[in-house]
């Protein structure tokens with residue numbers, strides 16, 4: 001981030017990652033827009049950030065699935081933003097795969113939130129990035145998108161679609177100087193992962209936020225976090241399909 | 250919301266407890282967890298930093314909520330010093346955020362790692378009790394989630410019964426989700442401490458009572474190994490704010506390595522340490538400028554100093570005794586420790602000014618004594634003897650530090666327990682909120 005005044009729009013700001021990231025960029029003086037569905041909770045975070053870091057913070061209600069309201073949402077963003085806009089999106093849903101093996105509504109919600117919600121919003125935000133000098137669009141995807149696993153493939157496939165979309169968006173906005181970053185986190189210590197069996201080396205939201213901000217500064221395109229997940233996924237991706245299909249990971 | 254199986258101990262680390270733990274990040278999560286526990290008919294307890302020494306923060310075979318992620322500052326008025334925050338905020342954080350604006354917590358326990366939630370529900374006291382009372386005296390309102398999953402805001406004006414049951418309520422009235430309280434003005438970030446030798450228990454208590462409220466802060470250390478005419482000797486620290494700020498940056502605390510043997514604190518090392526500690530202060534006394542946080546949190550330099558007591562952990566006994574019986578009963582308590590050949594370097598004496606606002610508040614006008622005991626085969630007996638002495642002399646045992654007291658003695662010491670139970674019963678009909686402590690003393 002340069003000395004230029006920055007505004008950061010945090011999509012999914014009620015999550016611990018969203019909160020930590022917002023605090024991390026607020027520390028550096030950015031204006032903050034907190035977007036999400038739990039208004040009371042977002043207000044709490046807004047006050048916390050204002051008091052701790054002395055930056056202006058505003059709360060906007062946002063529902064990824066409510067596509068019709070996205071235009072209005074962008075208007076509010078434009079009213080509040082000063083200087084350059086940056087986006088950090090960290091919302092997703094992950095119903096259990098067992099449920100999604102038969103429940104189409106859950107599948108639809110997963111696709112709507114994790115994929116279409118982002119595509120709808122980013123499409124509408126693109127003109128802002130075309131007009132401004134630089135800025136970052138940072139999206140929390142998942143290592144689950146690297147390969148379809150028996151245990152998590154609906155969720156994984158929405159993340160795979162998202163990764164492909166972001167790769168294209170990166171190319172499309174390159175000429176405008178926009179930095180589009182895809183984050184593929186492994187295990188992070190969040191409400192989503194709390195109590196899940198088989199977790200190891202989980203990173204705290206604060207550690208994650210610090211690492212993300214560092215990677216943004218370096219202009220990374222795709223980032224595995226923690227870094228060793230790059231190695232794990234390289235191995236998983238290299239397993240031939242005829243063997244992989246027999247594995248229950 | 251999901252639960253996770255965890256094992257943990259309180260600060261005394263005498264017993265490891267297994268629980269199902271939830272970790273809410275917002276009020277909605279708390280409600281969700283409360284409703285789940287009610288449906289499962291499983292006891293629930295919110296916990297803070299687990300700096301309680303005994304079983305106040307334990308909930309064996311039941312559910313707990315780790316409140317660490319609910320740690321936001323919700324409101325702060327830099328002119329009046331009124332603050333609202335979530336319960337997971339720690340005392341250290343309040344110092345880091347507000348001391349340079351000349352505000353500090355109104356009352357703080359001897360560790361900066363304790364949380365505001367823990368401060369409310371144990372109605373904690375500090376080194377300024379004579380002047381400022383305990384934490385509960387500074388609270389305007391508390392927001393909590395009750396066992397029906399409803400959000401309630403309680404104060405002296407609204408639901409006063411629940412307000413007074415929640416202050417010092419040991420987490421048994423609900424899950425606190427916000428607290429509004431008045432901060433204290435801190436003109437500078439340092440204190441001028443006057444260190445004085447006290448030769449014996451009589452002089453000590455005389456001085457404490459005579460100087461009551463004359464200084465902003467006051468706390469004394471007792472050399473538990475001293476006997477005979479030196480019984481109860483120690484060092485008294487009396488402090489006022491310094492006139493100017495001093496350079497201070499809190500260092501990350503050091504960790505006690507795992508390899509330190511469990512007998513690091515025994516009678517011999519204690520005797521050597523205590524002797525040095527006592528003679529460090531010259532006979533004529535010593536004046537010194539000390540950073541406020543260092544003065545208030547002398548033990549926090551070592552993150553896990555409780556390890557020094559080894560694998561079996563340790564006990565702390567803290568009691569308060571009315572002025573009138575203080576000298577006699579404290580002499581007896583120290584005597585009981587000598588007879589049992591038990592001592593430790595940590596022995597603290599302070600005066601207290603008045604009763605607290607909570608039904609089960611520990612403070613009363615008198616003298617309070619806190620003693621650490623290594624966990625040996627003799628320890629429990631000594632502690633029970635002390636409880637007997639305290640009960641006979643009209644005193645009280647601090648529940649935040651206890652895991653030994655029995656129901657009958659508890660009731661004798663806390664005559665308002667019935668009011669407390671009536672209030673708890675009327676708001677928590679299903680008795681959802683419960684802890685290892687509450688089941689032990691039948692609260």
Ligand SMILES: Cc1cc2nc3c(=O)[nH]c(=O)nc-3n(C[C@H](O)[C@H](O)[C@H](O)COP(=O)(O)OP(=O)(O)OC[C@H]3O[C@@H](n4cnc5c(N)ncnc54)[C@H](O)[C@@H]3O)c2cc1C
Nearest residue numbers: 297298299300301336358359364366367373374419420425
């Ligand atoms: C080195 C040291 C020095 C100390 N000095 C003092 C002192 O000088 N004066 C003093 O008074 N105490 C002192 N204590 C004791 C300590 O201040 C108390 O035990 C305090 O309650 C610990 O806070 P905690 O956040 O660790 O709470 P915990 O120990 O985790 O919990 C304490 C109680 O608070 C309840 N609780 C916590 N959060 C919530 C919530 N959100 N909603 C409902 N209930 C909740 C728990 O159920 C439990 O009953 C000291 C402790 C240590 C380790």
